[in-house]
Amino acid sequence: MHIRPFLAQALRSVTSGDRTYHLWMGSLTAIMLLGGYAYIVQAEHGLIVTGMNNHVSWGLYISNMAFLVGVAAAAVILVLPAYILHDVDFSRAVLIAEGVAVSALVMCLGFVMANSPGYPWKWWRLTPVIGLLNWPDSMLAWDVIMLNGYLVLNLAIPLYILYSHYTGHEPSKKKYVPLIYVSVVWAVSIHLVTAFLFAGLPARPFWNSALLGPRFLASAFTAGPAFMILLLGFIRSHSKYDIPDVAIQKLATATTVAAQANLVMLLSEVIYEFYQPTHHSMSARYLFFGLGEHNALVPWIRTGILLNIGATFTLMIHPLRHNMRVLMAACAVLFFGIWVEKGIGLVIPGFIPSPLGEIVEYTPTWVELCVTAGIWAMGLFVLTILVRVALPIELGEARSPFLEQPPAPRATRPRAAPRQYDNVRRARSR
């Protein structure tokens, strides 16, 4: 009986806002429309309008997918402590993290669709019974199951909790905690499976490494929490929804540890490829140094790695990490750096040179860039909607009109005392 007011409330939340909000949503819509147009061009003419070819047969789409699966998986960094270890500091941030996971998954599925030419409806053939899902042989079949399952989990759990709060009930732990346990294992699995999609191919020595799975996790647990810190920082400065400092700082610590692990793995890959380079190091040589006149990725990967190293070392210095501005800047740099390292620096060089030694470089076309931008805009659009719906309910401002006695708004947590490291820095600069 609460469903209709719940939906009406949700609709109100997403359609009302100030001018900046409408401008934001309007811009995202415009970019999505542009992406939609590019997608139609691609559906009409085939993938010939992209930069992909028989040599480099996956490009920007699969690159972004691999990166975003990591962002989605990183929700576990908050889900695990909040629900299983009962860390109260994360109790408010966790719903936001699940929202990030949902929107990242929407983008992943969008990129998988875009990678297949123009016939998204062809994918009915993946449905078991009416189609033919080549499971358990195909890693891609695993990935499809994992992504969709994780999407359902991350929609179901927060929706149940939000709906319970809306209707004035305490969510029943018996109902959602088993799902939480599943989702924790699932989160790690989705990203490992995505790594295995590449690591399982002896045809491509650049990917065919046992380190790929762990490295995917390390970079995911860097980029994901980095994005969440940015988002939580924005939310708490632009709404009454107070995220405690200690939650942000715990996330920052997790990000720092993961970023360090990622650098260690990068170092071991570099040593593995270059200490005594073999025929199998050609792709790595192409990526880091270029092969002859073919060096399109060199500036990208060098910039990406420098950014990652810089941001990681910044975060390792306690006073800097505790300064919110520095923290946000470092997180933004890390997010971009990991995107370069994993998106551009992982998928594309796997195809260069080809298994028979031919070197054909890849440059995305405007169609690919527009579709990619459109899918990112779609993800941010979904994320904005999810946050807009969740906040009023969690703040206790939105309650079902059928409730006899609306419960008192949930008390907002007082902000922590002024951060001492800021004072220290101020004192030093004087």
Place this chain on the structure above:
Amino acid sequence: MSADPVPDLPPGVDDGTLLQKPVDRREALGLLMAGLAAGAAAASACTPLNASTPEQRELKLLEWQEFTQKHYRRMTEAERAETIQRLERLAKIRHNEDATIATTDAQPGVLFGYAFNVSKCKGYRRCVEACINENNLDRHQDTQYIRIFEMENGVVNLDEADPTYQHEVPLEGHFYLGTQCFQCANPPCVPVCPVGATWQEPDGIVVIDYNWCVGCRACMAACPYWARRFNWSAPDVPPEEVNPNQHYLGNRDRKKGCVEKCTFCIHRTREGRLPACAEACPTGARVFGNLLDPDSEIRWVLAHKTVFRLKEELGTEPRFWYFSD
């Protein structure tokens, strides 16, 4: 409970059986699913809406049935026959070609193998040309299944080879090595397919159901020999150059967005003929035959020549050997 929005039988469709085919549960679900998806995509080429002339309506209907057809390996004999009839009709409507599409199965006691004589090949690429014509390869994208690598004597390294040479051959001090799909006994491209659209036949040929392929290209990433090609756009073959002698798993009309590859000319070899490349080779560098026949030429080569295969360390067990005189 057919979910198929079948319009009235348009004049010009002489064969009513296409429309009266029974729809089982799986198929009905498939149609329903596809219908929902297709409905979302307005102006989709799959729905029999917006068709004005009888021929257009027939085309829409056939395309719809093509879109919802079963996996080739799950078809009964009757369904195969019906599918072939539909594909032949579609080839007629789309390209005005009178193709005959066979569904000949693998012959018992046959396992195909190929051997390539590195010292005989002179790099004329007559095999490449024959392959393009025989297999109706896309002229627009210049799709080629066969790649000939020109290498300097004394070096067997594909990285330093030139596969795009454009000069008079044979070049002094060089030798030539051709690659194509090796029909591996342990094909890495097969298990990766999420929809099982590619598999190995009992005679060793790795085939693709072009209609079932979703175009994800996982198989292209998995092939260590760069043997698979994608239809990045709708393939273009001049009508007068189309080879009408076709096989469902071989050289029939492909659409944009599916993967294809060498099938050892399945439409020829299953009828006891040589692949077009072996027949076209002017130097006799190509030896093709039945590995299970002790008197075949390929068995003689394997028994009497020093042979090698590419990337043995991957364990793919290609059924394609190289040897020299």
